[in-house]
Amino acid sequence: MSTSTQIGARAAVTPLGPRPGRRPGRRPVHAGRYAVMFPGLLFLAAFAIYPTIYSLVISLTKWRVTTGEEPRFVGLENYATLLADEAFWNSVRVTVVFVVFAVLIEFLLAFGLALLFFRNFPGDKVMRALILMPMLVAPVAVGLLARFSLEPTFGIVNQLLRAVGLPTTEFLGSPALALPTLIAIDVWQWTPFLFLILLAAMQGIPEEVIEASKLDGASWPRIIWHQFLPLLKYPILVGVLLRLIDSFRVYDIVFMTTRGGPVDATSTMSWQIYDVGFRSFTISYAAAYSWLLLILVLLVVNTLLRRMSSGTER
Amino acid sequence: MSTIAPRRRPRNGLTALRATIAGIITLLFIGPILWMITTAFKTGNQAFSTEIQWFFTPTLSNFERVLQGTSFGFALVNSLQVSIISSVVALLLASGIAYPIARFDFKGRSGLAGVILSLRIVPPIVTIIPLFLLLQSVGLNGSLTAIILLHIFMNLPLAVWLLRGFYEDVPKELEEAAQLDGLGHLSTFFRIVLPLAAPGVAATGLLCFVFSWNEFLFANILSNATSQTVTVSLTQYVTPVGTQWTQIMAAATLVALPVWLAALAAQKYLVRGLTLGAVK
Numbered sequence: 079m080s081t082s083t084q085i086g087a088r089a090a091v092t093p094l095g096p097r098p099g100r101r102p103g104r105r106p107v108h109a110g111r112y113a114v115m116f117p118g119l120l121f122l123a124a125f126a127i128y129p130t131i132y133s134l135v136i137s138l139t140k141w142r143v144t145t146g147e148e149p150r151f152v153g154l155e156n157y158a159t160l161l162a163d164e165a166f167w168n169s170v171r172v173t174v175v176f177v178v179f180a181v182l183i184e185f186l187l188a189f190g191l192a193l194l195f196f197r198n199f200p201g202d203k204v205m206r207a208l209i210l211m212p213m214l215v216a217p218v219a220v221g222l223l224a225r226f227s228l229e230p231t232f233g234i235v236n237q238l239l240r241a242v243g244l245p246t247t248e249f250l251g252s253p254a255l256a257l258p259t260l261i262a263i264d265v266w267q268w269t270p271f272l273f274l275i276l277l278a279a280m281q282g283i284p285e286e287v288i289e290a291s292k293l294d295g296a297s298w299p300r301i302i303w304h305q306f307l308p309l310l311k312y313p314i315l316v317g318v319l320l321r322l323i324d325s326f327r328v329y330d331i332v333f334m335t336t337r338g339g340p341v342d343a344t345s346t347m348s349w350q351i352y353d354v355g356f357r358s359f360t361i362s363y364a365a366a367y368s369w370l371l372l373i374l375v376l377l378v379v380n381t382l383l384r385r386m387s388s389g390t391e392r
Numbered sequence: 393m394s395t396i397a398p399r400r401r402p403r404n405g406l407t408a409l410r411a412t413i414a415g416i417i418t419l420l421f422i423g424p425i426l427w428m429i430t431t432a433f434k435t436g437n438q439a440f441s442t443e444i445q446w447f448f449t450p451t452l453s454n455f456e457r458v459l460q461g462t463s464f465g466f467a468l469v470n471s472l473q474v475s476i477i478s479s480v481v482a483l484l485l486a487s488g489i490a491y492p493i494a495r496f497d498f499k500g501r502s503g504l505a506g507v508i509l510s511l512r513i514v515p516p517i518v519t520i521i522p523l524f525l526l527l528q529s530v531g532l533n534g535s536l537t538a539i540i541l542l543h544i545f546m547n548l549p550l551a552v553w554l555l556r557g558f559y560e561d562v563p564k565e566l567e568e569a570a571q572l573d574g575l576g577h578l579s580t581f582f583r584i585v586l587p588l589a590a591p592g593v594a595a596t597g598l599l600c601f602v603f604s605w606n607e608f609l610f611a612n613i614l615s616n617a618t619s620q621t622v623t624v625s626l627t628q629y630v631t632p633v634g635t636q637w638t639q640i641m642a643a644a645t646l647v648a649l650p651v652w653l654a655a656l657a658a659q660k661y662l663v664r665g666l667t668l669g670a671v672k
Contacts, residue, residue: 110577111492111496111577112492112496112498114487114488114489114491114492114578115488115489115492116488117485117488118485118486118488118489118548118552119489121485121544121545121548122508122511122545122548125519125523125541125542125545126511126514126545128522128526129519129522129523129526130522132522132525132526133518133521133522136521136522136525143525191417194410194413194414194417195414197407197410199407199408199410199411199414200407200411201411201414201415202411202414205414205415205418207656207659208418208421208422209417209418209421209422210655210662211421211422211425211652212421212422212424212425214602214648214651214652214655215425215606215644215647215648215651216605216606216608216622216623216626216647216648216651217606217608218606218608218623218626218627218647219623219626219644219647219648222626222629222640222641222644223424223425223428223641223644224424226428226431226637226640226641227424227427229637232439232440232441234423234424234427266420266421266424269421270421271666274662274663274666275663275666275667275671278663278671278672279671282672312670312671313667313670313671316667316670316671317667317671320666320667320668323512323513323515326515327515327516327517327609329516329517329608329609330608330609330623333608333612333627333630334626334627334630347517348515348517348609351517351521352517352609352613355521356524356613361521361525364521365521365522368515368517368518368521369518371515371517371518372514372515372518375513375514375515376513379513
């Protein structure tokens with residue numbers, strides 16, 4: 079219906095012909111409007127497009143920067159070596175475990191916490207501001223703080239463990255505990271981030287929606303499941319996506335705490351690429367490695383976006 | 393009245409319960425930070441006793457030693473330079489992109505905005521490999537300029553998206569009126585739009601500052617001994633010698649403090665800023 083009226087309207091206009099003095103496609107007045115965009119766009123292009131191509135080219139060569147030799151074209155050899163490399167698959171496993179558990183736990187905790195703070199109580203504003211403090215501390219400093227807190231003899235965590243009669247534990251030095259400990263550190267630092275987003279979104283839900291559900295006799299769990307979750311879908315998606323993107327990069331706290339160890343228990347992809355590229359200086363191998371990381375991140379982000387959008391259509 | 397009164401009582405009980413639980417959780421989040429700050433004000437003996445000392449006479453000696461005896465003081469100055477310059481340039485470049493996207497209807501503007509946003513997905517370790525080689529070939533490695541350039545690049549997508557939202561919030565009628573009065577596009581922007589969007593622009597600048605200040609990977613790879621930023625300078629404490637922890641915590645506190653202050657100043661826009669404008 080609407081399209082036919084539009085066509086009709088346009089047909090009614092055409093007999094008048096093109097208006098004099100207004101030539102489409104030739105508007106020199108407006109070109110100046112867009113000139114201001116160029117410095118920024120040029121900057122982005124210089125730092126995004128050219129390096130991307132360059133990185134792809136390097137990844138098809140064999141090149142160690144330290145030896146001073148020229149890069150030699152080897153085709154897909156780096157990628158083939160990577161896919162057969164046990165250290166590569168270990169880093170994928172470590173990264174995926176880290177990302178999945180960290181983001182999942184952060185989301186669940188943040189959602190619960192947001193529900194707790196949803197209705198006012200005395201002191202809630204101050205508490206909310208205090209909870210945000212961890213996420214503002216530089217991850218490098220958080221890494222140091224974690225090492226100090228988990229220190230066996232005078233670290234606060236082990237002091238508290240001993241106070242309740244538990245044995246002293248080497249959290250970061252144990253192959254079994256190192257990765258869960260890194261996840262715990264990430265959860266401590268970044269749950270506040272999702273909490274902040276979810277709380278803001280929850281408090282943006284119109285009160286009438288909740289009142290109407292209550293009048294229908296819905297209980298709080300039902301309201302949360304049937305009203306909150308659908309209404310919060312977009313903020314949840316944004317928050318979780320940002321956390322996913324960031325947790326795939328985990329590097330700072332690894333650098334400051336475990337350096338990939340013990341053995342390779344916490345060797346995330348970002349750490350491993352750094353190690354290969356900037357400590358062994360096999361830059362071409364690192365470039366290929368980083369492309370596989372990028373592909374993994376894009377795959378995960380894409381899958382999530384498609385899942386969420388297909389969910390809304392239904 | 394009588395029907396409402398009994399209903400309220402359990403609610404108050406529930407509120408008290410929620411406040412208590414919230415208080416305990418808050419303590420879990422700020423506990424380590426409180427410990428960090430108190431340790432920074434302790435002497436070695438106070439910090440390394442087998443029992444936690446809750447009450448002590450604070451000392452500033454850790455801060456003094458951190459700022460005087462080491463490269464940390466220089467790193468603070470470097471970081472201030474890097475963060476301030478990169479934020480200001482990012483704001484300028486981003487405004488140039490964001491304002492036309494916010495105001496003018498042109499073909500492919502949402503596509504352009506999407507492409508810029510998608511840059512945020514790329515992990516920094518992917519970006520740094522080719523850029524390290526490029527910056528090396530032009531002799532910029534080890535300079536503050538290299539770090540500044542990368543921080544501008546890192547913050548541009550965020551700044552474009554935030555500023556776009558803030559410029560859209562400025563009523564269009566005001567600009568049209570200004571243009572009727574004969575103001576050009578540039579003077580309309582600087583005299584009308586910018587003052588009205590100032591709180592948002594300031595918040596965007598503060599967030600850029602925070603991200604630049606906390607950034608580690610780029611700075612770590614690109615800096616040398618003289619161009620260390622604060623986060624890189626903290627790595628000198630990775631293998632602590634003896635009872636250095638009180639100084640380390642003083643340094644960590646000094647790194648965190650400006651960010652807490654910046655966040656406090658931009659509190660109102662924190663959610664919007666951290667979600668690139670997606671959640672207001």
